[in-house]
Amino acid sequence: MKKFALTLTSLLLISACSTSSTGRQQVMLYSSNELGKMGAQSFEQMKEKEKVNQNATINAYVRCVADAIIPHVPKSTHQGNWEIVVFESEQINAFALPGGKIGVYTGILEVATTDDQLAAIMGHEVAHVIEGHSNERLSSGQLGQLGMAAAGAVLATQDVDNKALWMAGLGLGLQYGVLMPYGRAHESEADIVGQKLMAKAGFDPSASIDLWRNMAKASKGAPPEFLSTHPSNQTRINQLSANLSSAQQYYSDSNKTSCQRPTK
Structure with a gap:
């Protein structure tokens, strides 16, 4: 079982290895x-579960x-039209899914106080799709389960006390040592790729820094970084400040974009 699991894992790693931008x-x-079908299915479920905002001004x-950002997304990410839906919720959140789906909660509009800041949010979320992060997370989960199964099989053949405790420790190590840092790497990458994307679309990339200052004020009591994805x-x-000069070059070459923020 151990040899089989290691061989299978090695083959999967070799055959599925790729490089981000x-x-x-x-x-x-x-x-x-496969990811596009999953994304479309999840988005339909979201539309059934959540209240969709019908305010024409907010949607526009x-x-x-979104219309300014989408032309700068590589065609390899999604070919065809993108579906954008605004959900009526106080959640400070937005997301993008494989298959050309973008969801924005009205709560994020209270934190992203300018069109440039909203572009930073949307650029970040679309960057997750560009870089295949959902694919990575699903894949890492599969490999993690395989590794835990192999560890369990090995422990079952050994004279080891407290097998359950060992397995719990392995699971905790996998969560905090691998999967959570993996998630943080995705978030940092999406920040940088998203900042570049918004700049190409004609939005001021310095607004991404202002956005996260606003987020810091809105997220007091967040867990320590090592306990968070x-x-x-x-x-x-x-990180965004360090990358700003690079993003500014794209902004300087762009056709500047302005979207009228709705008044309350």
Whole structure:
């Protein structure tokens, strides 16, 4: 069982190895077609579960930002039209899914106080799709389960006390030592790729830094970074600040975009 698991894992890693646009090594076990179907199905479920905002002005504002960003998304990410839906919720959140789906909660509009800041949010979320992060997360989960199963099989054949405790420890190590840092790497990558994307679309990339300052004010009491799948707000601000000069070059060459923010 141990040899089989190790051999299978090695074959999967070799056959599914890829590289992100920032040069980070990736393991992706799913095809873009599979991910697109998953994304479309999840989005339909979201529309059934959540209240969809019908305010024409708010929808036009969100659509304006999305329409500026989408032409700068690589065609390999999604071919065809993108579906953008505004959900009526106080959640400070937004998301993008494989298959050309973008969801924005009205709560995020209270934190993203300008069109440039909303572009930073949407650029970040679309960057997750560009870089195949959902594929990576699903793939890492599969490999993690395989590793735990192999460890359990090995322990079952050994004279080891407290097998359950060992397995619990392995699971905790996998969560905090591998999967959470993996998630933080995704978030940092999406911040940088998203900042570049918003700049190409004609939005001021410095607004991404202002956005995360606003987020810091809105997320008091967040868990320490090592216990979270996301980098701390200050880490994000530092990384975006360090990358700003690079993003500004794209902004300087862009056709500047302006979207009218709805008045209350």
